Amino acid sequence: MAATLSLDCRKTFPRGLTVSVQLELPLDPPLVLILFGPSGSGKTTVLRCLAGLEQPEEGTIRFGQDLWVDAARRQVVPPQARHLGYMPQDYALFPTHTVTGNIEYGLSDLPQAERRRRVSEALALLQLQGLEQSKPRQLSGGQQQRVALARAIARQPQLLLLDEPLSALDAPTRGALCSELRALLTRLKIPTVVVTHDWTEALTLGDRIAVMSEGKILQVGVPQEVFSRPANESVAQIVGVETVVQGQVSDSAHGLATVQVNGIAMKALAVDAIGPSVYVCIRAEDVVLEQAGSGMTSARNHLAGRVDAIDPRGVMVQVKIDCGFPLTAVITRGAVEELRLAPGAPVIAAIKAGSVHLVSRSVV
Amino acid sequence: MNWIAIGVTVKLAALTSLVLLGIGVGIAYWLSFSRWRWKFLVESIVALPLVLPPTVLGFYILVAIGPHSPVGRFYADLVGHALPFTFEGLLFASILYSLPFAVQPFAAAFDQVDRRLIEASWTLGASKLQTFFKLILPLSLTGVITGVVLSFAHTLGEFGVVLMVGGNIEGETRTVSIDIYDEVQVLNYAGAAKTAFFLLVVSYLVLLCVYAMNRKVWAVWPQR
Numbered sequence: 045m046a047a048t049l050s051l052d053c054r055k056t057f058p059r060g061l062t063v064s065v066q067l068e069l070p071l072d073p074p075l076v077l078i079l080f081g082p083s084g085s086g087k088t089t090v091l092r093c094l095a096g097l098e099q100p101e102e103g104t105i106r107f108g109q110d111l112w113v114d115a116a117r118r119q120v121v122p123p124q125a126r127h128l129g130y131m132p133q134d135y136a137l138f139p140t141h142t143v144t145g146n147i148e149y150g151l152s153d154l155p156q157a158e159r160r161r162r163v164s165e166a167l168a169l170l171q172l173q174g175l176e177q178s179k180p181r182q183l184s185g186g187q188q189q190r191v192a193l194a195r196a197i198a199r200q201p202q203l204l205l206l207d208e209p210l211s212a213l214d215a216p217t218r219g220a221l222c223s224e225l226r227a228l229l230t231r232l233k234i235p236t237v238v239v240t241h242d243w244t245e246a247l248t249l250g251d252r253i254a255v256m257s258e259g260k261i262l263q264v265g266v267p268q269e270v271f272s273r274p275a276n277e278s279v280a281q282i283v284g285v286e287t288v289v290q291g292q293v294s295d296s297a298h299g300l301a302t303v304q305v306n307g308i309a310m311k312a313l314a315v316d317a318i319g320p321s322v323y324v325c326i327r328a329e330d331v332v333l334e335q336a337g338s339g340m341t342s343a344r345n346h347l348a349g350r351v352d353a354i355d356p357r358g359v360m361v362q363v364k365i366d367c368g369f370p371l372t373a374v375i376t377r378g379a380v381e382e383l384r385l386a387p388g389a390p391v392i393a394a395i396k397a398g399s400v401h402l403v404s405r406s407v408v
Numbered sequence: 409m410n411w412i413a414i415g416v417t418v419k420l421a422a423l424t425s426l427v428l429l430g431i432g433v434g435i436a437y438w439l440s441f442s443r444w445r446w447k448f449l450v451e452s453i454v455a456l457p458l459v460l461p462p463t464v465l466g467f468y469i470l471v472a473i474g475p476h477s478p479v480g481r482f483y484a485d486l487v488g489h490a491l492p493f494t495f496e497g498l499l500f501a502s503i504l505y506s507l508p509f510a511v512q513p514f515a516a517a518f519d520q521v522d523r524r525l526i527e528a529s530w531t532l533g534a535s536k537l538q539t540f541f542k543l544i545l546p547l548s549l550t551g552v553i554t555g556v557v558l559s560f561a562h563t564l565g566e567f568g569v570v571l572m573v574g575g576n577i578e579g580e581t582r583t584v585s586i587d588i589y590d591e592v593q594v595l596n597y598a599g600a601a602k603t604a605f606f607l608l609v610v611s612y613l614v615l616l617c618v619y620a621m622n623r624k625v626w627a628v629w630p631q632r
Contacts, residue, residue, distance in 0.1 A: 097527050123530040130531035136524045140546040149542070150532030199532065 047071040049203070049235065053103030053113065055089060063089045063259040069252065071108060074235040078246045078267065081256035081282060087239045088133075090256075091205050094237060095130045096123035107203065129196030129204040129234070134212060135188050137180035143167075143191050144176045150199045166194040169228070186217045193225075197232060204229075204236040210245060219315070222248050223404050243285055247271070247323050247403040255279050268323065272370065277357070285401075286362075286372035287326040293319075293402070300344075300397060308368040311344040312400035323403040330399035331373035333363065335383055336390040343394035347371065351389045354380065365393055409602045412579050413587040420495070420583065421563035424502040425556045428510035431503070432555060436514030437540065455508050462505065466572025469501045473573075498574035498581050505569045506559040513558060517551020518544060554618050561614040565607065 051067040063086035069077050079087035092098035093105065096112070099120055105113040112121045123130075138146050147166050151159045167173050170190040180188055189209065196204060209225060210218045226248050229236055238249055246253055246267055253267045255274075262282070263275040271288040274280035291310070295302040301314040305324055312324070332343065349367025356362075361380050365371045371393055385391060439451060457465055473480045473491040484490045491497035521544050529539040545552065567585040574581030576590070584607055591600035 095527075095531055097530070123527070124533050124535060126531075127533070128531050130528065132524055132528060134524065136522070136528035138525060138529075138543060140543070149529070149534070152538070153533070195532070 047108040048106075049094075049108070050104075050106045051090070051094070053093060053100035053105060053115065055093065055098065055100045057089075061086060061259050065090055065256075065259075065261050067254060067261060067264065069235065069237075071235050074233050075251040076229050076236045076238060076249055078250035078253040079237060079239045079256060080241065080243075080246050080253050082241060084258075085256040086259040087256050088207055089259075091207055091237060091239050094203070095128055095205055096121065096126055127199070127202050129199060129201035131192045131196045131204075131206045131209060133208040135180075135192035137188055137191055137195075139180055142177050142179060143172060143183075146180065146191055147195050147198050149195065162198050162200075166198040169197075169231075170194045185213050186221060189213060189221065193228070197234070201234060204232070204234045206236065206238045208239055208241075210242070211240075219244075223319075225249060226404070243271070243283060243325075244401070244403050247288065247325070248405070255282055257282055271325070272372075284327065285325045286328040286374075287324075287331075287370070289324050289369045290405070291322050291324040291402075293322055301402065303400070303402065306368045308347065310347075310395075310400055311397040312402050313398050315402050315404075319404055321405045323405055325401040325403055326371065326395060326399060328362065328372045328374040330395060331371060332394040333365075333373055333375055333379065333383060333385070334392040334394055336392055341394050342396070344397040345393075345395040345400065347393045347395070349391060349393060351385050351387050351391055353387060354385060363391075365391060367393055409599075409606060410582075410584070410587045413582050413584050413603070414606070416495070416579065416581070417564055417583040417585075420499060420502055421560045423499055424506055424563040425510070425560040427499075427503050428506060428559045429552075429556050432507065432510035432514050432559075433552065435507075436511045436518055436555075437544075439511070439515045440518035454511050457505050458508050462566065462568025463572055465505060466501065466569040469504060469569070470573050473497055473500065492573060493575040493577065493581060495574075495580050498570060501569045501573040502563050502566060505566060506562045509562045510555040510559040513551045513555035514548070517548030517554075520551070521547050550621055553621060557614055557618050561611055564611060564614075 049069040049071055051065055054062065054064040056062045061084070069075060079090055081087050089098060093100050093113070100113060100115055102115050103113070104111065104115070107126070110121065111119065112126060113119065138149065141149065144163055147163050148159060151162055154162070167176065170193055172187070172190055172194060175183065175187060180191065183191065189212065210222055213221060222245055229249065240246055250267045252264065253270050254264045255262045255270060257278055263270055263279045268288045268290070270279070271283050271285050274283060280286065289305050291303040291305040293301050294304050296314045299314050301312050303310050303312055303322065303324055310324065336348065347367040349365045349371065352364040352366050352370070354361060354363055356377070357374070359376065360374050361377055363373045363375060363380070363385060365373060373393060383391065435454065439447060470492055471477060473483065475481060475484060475490045480491055491500065525543060526539055529543050534542060565585060567589070570581065570583050570586055574583070576582050576586055584603055588600045588603050591603070
């Protein structure tokens with residue numbers, strides 16, 4: 045049997061939330077699993093159970109051959125013995141230790157030469173040279189985040205746990221560091237679980253995604269699949285982005301990028317430091333449908349296609365269109381009648397360039 | 409000035425705060441980190457010397473270590489003489505009397521340590537003991553020093569407990585505060601004044617250290 049991380053446990057909080065999850069993650073090849081959901085959905089609890097900082101009342105947690113938790117037999121492997129790299133949301137850097145001291149903290153059982161080697165390796169990998177003797181409070185948010193990562197990976201853990209790794213940063217830093225983090229995780233080849241509520245992070249970092257709500261896992265799968273084919277209404281609402289397709293950036297000028305999706309050229313707002321390989325993400329609310337042959341609009345993208353399916357969703361109607369790639373739009377019932385939409389009918393989908401989001405998938 | 413009494417007092421205070429550094433840190437750690445629902449029972453016992461008249465505390469200690477109690481008999485069998493009216497008996501009483509002055513600042517400092525830092529330390533492989541010495545102690549150093557200094561200062565000035573447990577033996581249990589009392593009894597105000605002033609200055613200097621250390625902003629020092 046191939047090694048897996050398997051989780052089947054339940055934890056109830058006095059305030060009422062019951063977290064109950066079943067999850068399997070293959071460990072070979074190492075994957076990045078995203079725990080995705082709104083705040084209060086229990087994703088941090090799952091991460092803390094994996095770290096050994098929270099004990100489930102029921103169930104088991106198994107990492108490969110090791111049984112980490114067996115609640116029935118009251119067996120729990122303490123966090124010290126799980127050989128983890130854990131990065132909490134606020135980094136929890138030790139204020140009394142320097143950058144080097146923080147990174148070295150988990151290496152005390154190694155000989156000094158090896159310890160030095162690991163520290164300088166981690167410093168180099170996260171570009172922290174020159175900050176060795178700084179205290180955490182002298183560092184910027186981005187630097188603190190990198191020190192926390194360096195500390196977590198210096199032990200060469202068998203499992204990396206990252207809780208909202210980018211949420212404490214301001215927006216411009218976040219975008220750049222997200223791609224860096226992706227490159228780092230690809231290079232490290234350590235099984236990783238990342239908690240996030242940001243869909244761009246989920247798409248950039250994840251190989252698998254588990255969508256959580258109210259303590260339960262609603263869907264597990266490859267991020268692109270889960271985003272474009274949510275299993276049910278709740279998942280669709282949580283992820284909020286209905287169209288995710290692969291594309292190649294072919295040109296970027298005057299702040300506008302041209303992306304090729306299945307041979308169709310689309311305009312999107314250019315994003316700095318993004319590789320050629322991207323996910324093109326479009327929210328259904330941002331797609332405007334027009335009758336074929338109507339006039340000009342300000343939207344930069346006019347995609348001709350045919351209606352695939354029409355699904356009523358409350359007051360709104362979800363229209364799936366095939367325009368060279370599957371595209372989802374949400375419009376009102378009135379609009380469906382006025383445009384005389386029916387499966388097979390020709391239609392034009394208009395999307396502003398600003399509503400076409402590009403998410404990096406390039407491996408640096 | 410009675411230098412012998414001063415010597416006894418300083419020795420007593422130093423040993424008391426040294427012992428309390430060991431015992432107090434242990435008790436404070438337990439009080440701060442235990443999730444036992446009845447731990448307030450222990451907290452109140454530790455705080456008892458703050459409100460109890462020293463004579464009452466002294467009386468119970470005297471009875472507890474006297475030759476008629478099991479503890480007193482055990483000690484007498486072991487060492488050859490009884491505990492009351494000896495320096496060791498006085499030290500034992502002082503430790504109990506100053507317990508809250510050490511434990512409370514220690515526990516307050518441990519309470520201030522961010523639990524997320526401790527969890528991070530555990531995930532980095534550090535045991536609870538390693539975490540204490542590598543992380544918790546450096547983070548609560550000011551509180552620990554405060555506790556040691558306060559219990560030292562508090563022992564310098566104790567009177568009632570010394571009188572009850574220690575008696576008044578020159579060079580053995582006669583402390584500064586007893587000496588001042590004796591001088592006043594024989595109407596030697598000049599002698600009492602000198603020793604009293606000495607105690608006042610020392611106590612003030614000790615407290616000065618505590619407050620200076622706990623002061624957050626030092627304009628002349630680089631920011632911590």
